[in-house]
Amino acid sequence: MSGKSVPSATPETRQYWEHTAQNEVWMPKCEQHGWVFPPRPHCPTCGTRPLAWQQLSGKGTIASFIISHRAGVGYQDEVPYFIIIVDTAEGPRMVGNLYGVPVTPESVTIGMPVEVFFEDREGVHVPQWRPVGSTVTL
């Protein structure tokens, strides 16, 4: 038990976490204006509600990253570790950690392809990222 933060869903975001429990990433999508993330029950452009949810491919590329040398909650045993921003193949940006490569700046390039996998935190599945082809798990 790492003691990492367990996401606190609200009624408006519960579907996101229900889908990750099935090891899938889903987000609300406005027919006119596209994906809505962080999840909200309405389109921030036109106000349409409710929105239908759709599944993302779980593929993406690294848009930015840092290597944290100070431990966040529950990360004491992982220092140093990557925090990354992923441009998903569909467009929305997600934050996560990167696993499956040595934790050095040289291991990562901007634009590097990654795919999602899921970390179980007390039954809540948190999206995480690894290079395409890696089989690393947590």
Next chain:
Amino acid sequence: MASSWIDGDPVKSDDIVIVGASESENIGIVPDVSAMGLAIDSALRALDDAGLTPQDVDGIAGTMHPAELALQLGTRPRYVDGTNVGGCSYMLHVRHAVAALRTGMASTVVIMHGESGRSRVGVPMMSMDMTAAPGQFERIYGVAGTFSMFTLPVMAYLNKYGLDESALAEVSVAQSKWAAQQPRALRQKIVTVDDVLNSSMIAWPFRVLECCPLTDGGGSLVLTTAARAADMDLKFAPVLVAGTGELVEGAGSSFMEDLTSFRAFRESSAEAFRSAEMTVDDIDHLMIYDAYAHLPLYGLEDLGFVGKGEAAEFIKSGATSPGGSLPMNTNGGGIMYTHTGMYGMFALQEAVRQMRGTSPAQVDGVQTSFVQGVGGMFAAAGSVILRKQ
């Protein structure tokens, strides 16, 4: 993408002045004064600049609880602004005070800041909202502090322009040359690129000398109309609030529209220039809120002082250092001078000192100053242009 808000009439402010400005007696490490005590100490000193007492104050602004601020200062204000969008809130308070003074909602407004960021004296328990969007979708990933989230977009920026880690180090090097002239700065040593790159790693590519320290301190401003100021017994010539701007982009550094340029910097500064009827060519002195070393890079470009991708070379050339064409962060910035948590007030204080001619790192002949604040982690921005009268 939504269109810019910049249309319609700007909020003009050619008749509102700063008549009082002071930091608390001590800043840096101040374990014997509470956060509120630091705010009130600075407010009384700022009021003293204008020969005023708390009884003369009918408007207050601050990020602390407004009713508690009113009680502690000893006033019953008819104008209150508790806007809190992070460290640039004080720039927004200036902008809102201009509107209040121009419309007669208040005659004398005091903007107060006090924070015991280091010693944690009189500070309520920190509560992080883990249900908010940054809580659910960013902080769960081992975000240990602002240093591992505010910094996160930087590699997108450096990669886009083919820059390396030294671009960040040069920011600290330039600012250390100013800090060396500031007796109240927490970090007063002139540093080299090697010193910075060899300092301890916080969140690669950020070293400790590229991150703000955590300090204690207070600062306050007193604003009134030029007409009222003319009848006051002032210690310093009033400083004109020539223009202001603000924009809120929304919480969360991963949610910003463009990881390599901050829309709120672009639009708040554009509005400030527009309301002051000035351009970058009219600015003699610049303060850009630097909680971390990437912010002056984004700021110089987003405000229009240099082209996209040119800020690092501009800073490295010495243009923002002592003797350069655009003196920037002349108190040493948040990284070198002080950073209580919400640094914006200290950027404003240094700008007022430069306009008054009282900064320990005084630049000769400066007539105008542009102060750019950022709030939250790329969440909000506020801009203030000051002019010497």
